[in-house]
Amino acid sequence: MMKQRLVCMVVIVTLCVMEVALAGFKTDAPVLVDDTSFAGSIGGARNTADDFSAIACGDDGAIVSCGATDSAGNTRICVTSDPNHMAIVRGMTDSSSLAVEFDGTGTCTSMIHLNGSALQPKQHSLAVEPIQ
Secondary structure, rough: OHHHHHHHHHHHHHHHHHOOOOOOOOOOOOOOOOOOEEEEHHHHHOOOOOOOEEEEEEEEEOOEEEEOOOOOOOEEEEEOHHHHHHHHHHOOOOOOOEEEEEOOOOOOEEEEEEEEOOOOOOOOOOOOOOOO
């Protein structure tokens, strides 16, 4: 399990680094959830055709909570007050990819986020008409 997560993270980092060499390279990171971790890109989750995929974090200034749901509906959530994790969440954009590990108490223990042009930004699917 740990080896699979490490391989996944290496692939994501490699793809982001490769974007320098491959102009116009694009990828998405589907939401993946297991017993002690979750990962995926915000844009990839938003733009997926399934009804479940989601990944998000919230920050109330004292505590950060992050969670993800994969395409099968499996959901995991963790919370943290670690200042390093809070800084990571505050640096996220709609072009971010996030990988989180957590323990049995639901505390986030490791967090990595990536921004890069290879990652898909979220697409807005609803047109908003001005009120007349």
